[in-house]
Amino acid sequence: MSNIVSEIIGEIKARDPNQPEFHQAVEEVVTSLEPVLKKRPEYVKAKMLQRIAEPERLMMFRVPWVDDQGQVQVNRGFRIEMNSAIGPYKGGLRFHPSVNLSILKFLAYEQVFKNSLTTLPMGGGKGGSDFDPKGKSDNEVMRFCQAFMSELFRHIGPDTDVPAGDIGVGGREIGFLFGQYKKLRNEFTGVLTGKGLNWGGSLIRPEATGYGAVYFAAEMLATRGETLKGKTCLVSGSGNVAQYTVEKLNEMGAKSVTLSDSSGYIYDPAGISPEKLAFVMDLKNVRRGRMQEYASKFKGATYTAVNPKLDHNPLWAHKAQCAFPSATQNEVNGIDAQNLIKGGVYVVSEGANMPTTPEGISVYLENKILYGLGKAANAGGVATSGLEMAQNSMRYSWTREEVDNRLKMIMKSIHKACVEAAAAYGHPGNYVIGANIAGFLKVADSMMDQGVV
Numbered sequence: 001m002s003n004i005v006s007e008i009i010g011e012i013k014a015r016d017p018n019q020p021e022f023h024q025a026v027e028e029v030v031t032s033l034e035p036v037l038k039k040r041p042e043y044v045k046a047k048m049l050q051r052i053a054e055p056e057r058l059m060m061f062r063v064p065w066v067d068d069q070g071q072v073q074v075n076r077g078f079r080i081e082m083n084s085a086i087g088p089y090k091g092g093l094r095f096h097p098s099v100n101l102s103i104l105k106f107l108a109y110e111q112v113f114k115n116s117l118t119t120l121p122m123g124g125g126k127g128g129s130d131f132d133p134k135g136k137s138d139n140e141v142m143r144f145c146q147a148f149m150s151e152l153f154r155h156i157g158p159d160t161d162v163p164a165g166d167i168g169v170g171g172r173e174i175g176f177l178f179g180q181y182k183k184l185r186n187e188f189t190g191v192l193t194g195k196g197l198n199w200g201g202s203l204i205r206p207e208a209t210g211y212g213a214v215y216f217a218a219e220m221l222a223t224r225g226e227t228l229k230g231k232t233c234l235v236s237g238s239g240n241v242a243q244y245t246v247e248k249l250n251e252m253g254a255k256s257v258t259l260s261d262s263s264g265y266i267y268d269p270a271g272i273s274p275e276k277l278a279f280v281m282d283l284k285n286v287r288r289g290r291m292q293e294y295a296s297k298f299k300g301a302t303y304t305a306v307n308p309k310l311d312h313n314p315l316w317a318h319k320a321q322c323a324f325p326s327a328t329q330n331e332v333n334g335i336d337a338q339n340l341i342k343g344g345v346y347v348v349s350e351g352a353n354m355p356t357t358p359e360g361i362s363v364y365l366e367n368k369i370l371y372g373l374g375k376a377a378n379a380g381g382v383a384t385s386g387l388e389m390a391q392n393s394m395r396y397s398w399t400r401e402e403v404d405n406r407l408k409m410i411m412k413s414i415h416k417a418c419v420e421a422a423a424a425y426g427h428p429g430n431y432v433i434g435a436n437i438a439g440f441l442k443v444a445d446s447m448m449d450q451g452v453v
């Protein structure tokens with residue numbers, strides 16, 4: 001690592017010493033940019049990397065609400081407006097008890113580069129709350145969302161900041177959030193994406209992240225003259241991203257054999273067919289149950305509970321050719337990555353944000369597998385949010401085919417941008433370096449154009 005790169009990383013870490021996830025995301029990007037900083041010293045002089053790592057604005061607020069027992073509950077709400085160089089702040093909201101500033105800053109930071117890669121005019125942001133939707137009634141979720149929006153509404157708007165879903169925030173939550181925004185502002189605008197189809201949502205937005213991660217894997221395989229047909233795939237998570245990953249893999253003639261939640265994972269060697277996937281969708285989205293039920297329902301499938309004493313996740317040790325980590329950050333560590341390679345995996349396309357630890361990424365790169373990092377591979381979700389914004393601005397909606405074709409084109413162009421940037425800066429085939437450089441250049445050049453603001 002060059003002096004300048006380690007100085008920049010050191011400076012950013014020292015400023016917020018207790019933000020490990022944020023440091024991890026920054027370190028990956030800044031290290032990848034080393035060849036750019038050599039060629040373009042003007043970015044160093046302009047303190048571009050320090051500026052990009054500092055949120056333009058950060059809101060943190062009290063969210064008080066009353067539960068079904070009449071008890072007052074207090075949660076913490078956040079919105080991080082990270083970068084608006086190329087468009088309004090854009091990024092999801094996460095509701096999960098683990099949410100804190102480090103996690104949201106890493107997500108907002110990643111979002112800046114991801115959104116730049118999509119080719120659409122979107123800046124980066126992220127937000128959420130430490131509220132845990134698990135075990136809450138629909139009414140409690142509604143009251144929480146209303147309380148959250150009662151503060152958030154003053155900071156967002158269709159030309160300012162456009163939130164969407166992430167972990168714990170899906171169609172139900174976006175509905176409640178939109179309802180409260182509309183009531184407070186007396187405006188019907190595209191202020192959120194992932195809306196219901198009857199009230200401004202885009203076809204394919206729910207499917208887009210998972211579909212996009214599969215399209216990205218197909219693009220990577222095409223560089224070796226291969227397709228997904230007949231491939232066995234490991235998928236983690238069982239939420240929005242995981243479900244539509246499995247759906248698209250089935251359509252492409254591949255076989256998914258695993259899914260998980262935070263309690264454990266299922267392994268189904270026969271494959272998660274469309275019928276079994278329909279069961280998962282009902283289980284997770286309607287009944288809000290646990291994946292363990294899958295193994296009692298389908299013969300031949302096994303369930304393995306999380307064992308906190310293990311230093312690895314056995315999900316990643318099954319034999320397969322492709323892996324789609326689609327649950328959460330740092331769910332694949334160095335040992336898991338070794339196990340993936342031993343089990344025959346040579347394609348990793350990340351549906352989740354930063355699911356692989358730096359040790360795991362080193363294993364992928366040493367073994368020269370096709371590794372599509374989250375900010376490239378899962379960009380289909382936010383890209384389709386961008387398409388939803390475009391449709392809302394036109395007060396018009398495109399067909400399913402039209403949106404899906406645009407999504408495919410966008411994933412192809414992200415893949416091409418990664419491949420070209422990696423080659424131009426001397427690291428052919430390295431999607432980490434390619435994605436970080438391509439995402440960075442557009443934002444950094446826009447910031448140069450706009451002066452020190």
Ligand code: NDP
Binds near residue numbers: 096378
């Ligand atoms: P969902 O809330 O729909 O599903 C999340 C899934 O991940 C659930 O199966 C959940 O299990 C599991 N999970 C969550 N947290 C943990 C944890 N700490 N440990 C183990 N498992 C966990 O979220 P999404 O599918 O929308 O998001 C999944 C990932 O994809 C996240 O990293 C998100 O940032 C990323 N992403 C999402 C996009 C989108 O459009 N939704 C776009 C781009 C990226 P359980 O039910 O037990 O909590």
Ligand code: 2IT
Binds near residue numbers: 090
């Ligand atoms: O991480 C992500 O890209 C998302 N959660 C989707 C963001 C969005 O605005 O659609």
